Amino acid sequence: MTDILAVTDHRRGELRDVSYEIITAGRQLANETGGDLHLAVISGTVDEFAEKLNREGVDAIHTVDYGEEFNHDVYAQAITQLYDELAPQYVLAPNSVNGLDYAPAVATQLDLPIVTDTIALETDGETLIATREMYGGKVETTNELEGGAVATIRSAEWPQAEGTGDAAIEAFDADIDEDAIGSTVNGFEEVGGGDVDITEADVLVSVGRGIEEEDNLPLIEELADALGATVSSSRPIVDNGWLPKNRQVGQSGKVVTPDVYIAIGISGAVQHVAGMKGSDTIVAINTDPNAPIMDIADYAIVDDLFDVVPALTEAFQ
Amino acid sequence: MKILVTVKEVATVEDEFEIEGTGIADQYLGADLNEWDDYAIEEAVQLQEAGVADEVVTVTIGPEECEQTIRQALAKGADRAVRIWDDSLEDVDLLDVGAKTEILSAVVEEEDPDLVLTGVQAGDDSFGATGVSVAENLGYQWGAVVNHLEHGFDDDAASVRRELEGGVEELTEIELPAVLTIQTGINEPRYASLRGIRQAQRKELDVKALADLGIDESAVDSQLELTDMYEPESESDVTTWEGSPEEAAGELAELLRDKGVAQ
Numbered sequence: 001m002t003d004i005l006a007v008t009d010h011r012r013g014e015l016r017d018v019s020y021e022i023i024t025a026g027r028q029l030a031n032e033t034g035g036d037l038h039l040a041v042i043s044g045t046v047d048e049f050a051e052k053l054n055r056e057g058v059d060a061i062h063t064v065d066y067g068e069e070f071n072h073d074v075y076a077q078a079i080t081q082l083y084d085e086l087a088p089q090y091v092l093a094p095n096s097v098n099g100l101d102y103a104p105a106v107a108t109q110l111d112l113p114i115v116t117d118t119i120a121l122e123t124d125g126e127t128l129i130a131t132r133e134m135y136g137g138k139v140e141t142t143n144e145l146e147g148g149a150v151a152t153i154r155s156a157e158w159p160q161a162e163g164t165g166d167a168a169i170e171a172f173d174a175d176i177d178e179d180a181i182g183s184t185v186n187g188f189e190e191v192g193g194g195d196v197d198i199t200e201a202d203v204l205v206s207v208g209r210g211i212e213e214e215d216n217l218p219l220i221e222e223l224a225d226a227l228g229a230t231v232s233s234s235r236p237i238v239d240n241g242w243l244p245k246n247r248q249v250g251q252s253g254k255v256v257t258p259d260v261y262i263a264i265g266i267s268g269a270v271q272h273v274a275g276m277k278g279s280d281t282i283v284a285i286n287t288d289p290n291a292p293i294m295d296i297a298d299y300a301i302v303d304d305l306f307d308v309v310p311a312l313t314e315a316f317q
Numbered sequence: 318m319k320i321l322v323t324v325k326e327v328a329t330v331e332d333e334f335e336i337e338g339t340g341i342a343d344q345y346l347g348a349d350l351n352e353w354d355d356y357a358i359e360e361a362v363q364l365q366e367a368g369v370a371d372e373v374v375t376v377t378i379g380p381e382e383c384e385q386t387i388r389q390a391l392a393k394g395a396d397r398a399v400r401i402w403d404d405s406l407e408d409v410d411l412l413d414v415g416a417k418t419e420i421l422s423a424v425v426e427e428e429d430p431d432l433v434l435t436g437v438q439a440g441d442d443s444f445g446a447t448g449v450s451v452a453e454n455l456g457y458q459w460g461a462v463v464n465h466l467e468h469g470f471d472d473d474a475a476s477v478r479r480e481l482e483g484g485v486e487e488l489t490e491i492e493l494p495a496v497l498t499i500q501t502g503i504n505e506p507r508y509a510s511l512r513g514i515r516q517a518q519r520k521e522l523d524v525k526a527l528a529d530l531g532i533d534e535s536a537v538d539s540q541l542e543l544t545d546m547y548e549p550e551s552e553s554d555v556t557t558w559e560g561s562p563e564e565a566a567g568e569l570a571e572l573l574r575d576k577g578v579a580q
Contacts, residue, residue, distance in 0.1 A: 011481065070487075072461075076453070095445075097481050100437075100498075101461035104414065104446035105453035113540035114414050116444050130541075133549070134442055135330045139341070142545040143411075182458035183491040191484050203578050227579045239502035251482050260576055281576065283569060284555070288332050297555045299572060301565040311566035316579050 002033035002125045005088040007040045007079060007103075008053060009096055011070065012188065015049055018094040018153070020160035025121060025153050026092050027057035027161065033125040036060065038086055039167070042078050043067045047169075056163030062086075062172040073181040075102040078174040080109050085172075088148075090128060095152035097252075107150040114150040115143055119157045137270060137292050155251075156274060192246030201230035203260045206249055206276070208234040210265020210286065210305055214242045219309050220264060226316035232256065234272045250275035265305045268293025285309070318470070320361045321430040323421060323448070324375045324390045324398075325351040326383035327441040339410055339543045350386045353436025357499040359506040360466060361434050362394035367468050370432075372396050376424045378406070378417065384522065391517035392509035398520070399424055403527040405534040411442060413539040418450040420537060423530035425455055432475070433496040437462050445498075452496035460491045464500040 006026035008019035023039065030037045036059040041049045046063035053061055064078040079102070083091060091110075093103040095117045107114035119140070120131035128145045198204060205224040211217060224231045231247060238248040249256050251271040261279035266272060268284075268291055276282070277296055284297035285305050294300055301308050326348050334345035364370040375390045375398045377383060387398045401420055406412070425433055433452070438445035445461075452459035464486065465478035470493065479487040480500050491497070509517070527534060558565040574580065 011485070016482075072459075097462045097479060100445050101449065101459075101479070104449035105459070107414070107446075108418065108450045108453040114444075114446050114450070115541055116414075116446050129544075132443075134546070135328070135341070136440060136443075137549070138330050138334070139336065139546050140549045141339070141543055141547075144542045144544050145540060182495075183460065183489055186488045186490060188481075189478075189486050189488065191486055227573065229578070235501070241505060245484070248484075252480050253484055255483065260573065260578060281572075283572075289557075290332060290551075294555050295551055295553045297553075299569065300555045300557045301562075301569060302557055303562050303565060307562035308566050311563045312569055315566055315570035316573075 002030060002035040002090065002123055003038065003086060003088040004030045004035060004090050004092060005038045005040060005079070005082060005086055006092040007042070007075070007094070008049070009094045009098060010044050010049060013044065015052055016094070016096070017160060018096060018155045019053060020055065021155060021158040022092055022094060022153055023053070023055055023058055023161035024158040029090060029121055029123050032123050035089070038062060038088060040064065040079060040082055042075055043069060043071070050169045054165045054167045054169065055161040056165050057161060058165045058167040061167050061169045063169065064172050064174045066174065066176055069185055070098050071181065071183065071185055072098070072102040072105065073183065074176055076105045076109065077176050077180065078172070079106050081174050082172060083110055089125070090123070090148065091150045093150065093152045095154050099152050103150055103152050112148050112150050113145050115145060116152045117154050118151050119154050121151060121153070154270070192244055194244055194246040196230060196246060198230055198232045198247060198249065199254050199256050201256070201258050203227055203229035204232045204256060204258045205229045205262045205264065206232040206234065206266060207237055207264050208266030209236045211237070214240070217242060219306070223309050223313045226313045234266045234269070263293050263297070264309060266293055267291045268296065318364070318370045318432060319372045319374070319428070319430040320364060320370045320432045320434060321425060321428050322354070322357050322361045322373060322375045322390070322395065323433070323435040324354050324358065324377045324387060325436070325439050326377070326379050326386040327351045327439050329440070336546050336548070339546045348383070348386065350389050351436050351439050353438055353440070353499060353501055355506040356501050356503050357434040357436050358390050358393055358395060359504045360499055363504060364468060365394065369468050369470065374399065374428055374430070376401070376421065378402070378412065378420055387522060388517045389509060391520045392513040393507055394513065396520065398522045400522060400524050401527070401530070402524065403534070405527065406537065409537070409539060411539060411541065411543045412537070413541040414444050414446045414450050416537040416539050417447045418454050419532060420527070420530070421447065421451050422454045423532050425451060427530065431494050433457065435496065435498050437498045437500050448496045448498040458492045458495040459497070460489060460495065461498045462500050463497045464503050466497065466503065
């Protein structure tokens with residue numbers, strides 16, 4: 001029997017989608033050997049969260065009522081204490097910014113190996129087989145870990161658990177050592193309000209690393225003008241300071257769902273795709289026919305953007 | 318204040334490549350300074366230029382060939398470098414988080430810095446876990462995915478912003494000593510100047526084996542075994558327009574007009 005402890009994620013009073021996905025991942029592992037799935041929900045309105053998380057396949061939900069928002073020291077202490085109490089084979093955490101802020105510490109404290117950003121998991125009770133990507137998604141690998149382990153799961157790789165469960169909801173009285181809390185969260189800030197809301201645009205002309213230089217950006221702006229579209233971008237363009245943060249599409253930027261999304265010189269890293277895959281029609285202009293963006297594009301031009309974009313602009317002028 | 322920056326030389330892969338066993342065939346591999354570490358180096362050098370840091374030291378796990386990458390960090394302004402290598406690391410396919418934690422922890426203990434900066438992740442194996450793991454192992458505080466760091470360090474604390482998902486940042490105070498994992502975009506990494514490159518040749522680059530750090534060889538055995546590597550299956554059903562750029566652009570223009578764009 002392989003018991004699983006899966007840790008849920010929430011922010012500012014809302015459970016995040018990955019909390020329902022981790023139920024599916026955890027249930028699947030528990031099913032493979034007939035074990036139990038335990039959920040941990042830590043900080044915030046835990047009772048309200050627990051009710052929402054009580055979906056099909058959950059055996060027990062452990063609530064830790066301590067503090068309002070995420071603090072990695074509180075999470076690490078609560079999870080290691082739950083681990084000692086429940087003795088699960090595997091601890092699952094989201095591969096979110098917060099997951100990466102406590103899961104490695106939990107693994108180190110418990111002297112367990114950690115495998116991050118997994119996209120598939122399988123176990124026979126002894127060995128965990130974890131599938132993950134390397135080299136920016138160019139290859140997938142399988143990795144084996146013996147005995148117990150901590151694994152973080154990539155968001156949107158497992159479907160969200162549905163239905164209503166009959167889990168036992170239990171308050172877990174974690175003994176939080178306040179002296180060991182070395183960081184304080186003082187608040188949150190939304191970034192990049194600014195002039196334009198790319199989430200409202202019907203047509204987005206989105207530019208990535210392929211544009212090479214800031215001096216080439218007017219090429220994209222001219223196309224956007226001709227189409228009556230809004231300019232957005234992938235992360236490197238914002239990192240370089242060529243466009244403001246409010247134009248960034250992706251996991252750490254905005255999630256957009258326009259009628260038409262034209263991805264120009266964007267390879268399609270998973271973090272970018274997370275922000276635009278809901279677009280109605282996706283067009284990719286890229287020299288690399290194997291770029292990941294081609295997997296989700298509806299239409300593509302495999303050619304040099306510096307030839308294609310001016311031709312397209314001209315067609316509309 | 319003393320700052321230690323972890324610097325990794327990562328493997329890069331060409332667009333077209335072949336896999337041999339559980340690795341990519343050598344002829345398709347290149348090497349580069351890890352993108353995230355470049356931002357970590359820049360942040361440390363800026364703290365030095367602001368008079369906050371007295372010394373910036375880099376640490377790298379890697380063979381002699383990666384010294385060119387280490388010299389890049391020195392040319393950008395780091396004061397000296399430590400490189401860890403050992404015959405026992407020669408045949409390791411993939412050094413996991415636990416093994417890296419053992420090695421880097423020993424160096425942090427020896428150097429005793431106030432602040433350790435690492436990249437959020439490495440562009441090749443992408444674990445994104447080593448910085449936090451090292452912090453926990455040594456009893457340092459930490460912050461993951463930092464995209465802004467105040468240079469004041471009032472009350473011996475780092476005031477940072479952590480980049481959460483969905484365009485939200487978390488404002489956090491972290492007591493020192495601490496490990497911060499640095500996100501891209503926190504600054505603008507500089508290019509090494511010619512003068513910097515010349516100076517880097519004369520800076521100290523200390524090479525240590527595991528025994529020099531008091532680490533037993535068995536401590537770096539990976540608990541994670543890489544068993545297979547393959548190209549992901551494409552699920553693409555994309556319509557690709559052929560022909561000259563003008564012809565393809567014409568097809569796209571027609572589609573866009575059908576969809577009511579620019580009308």
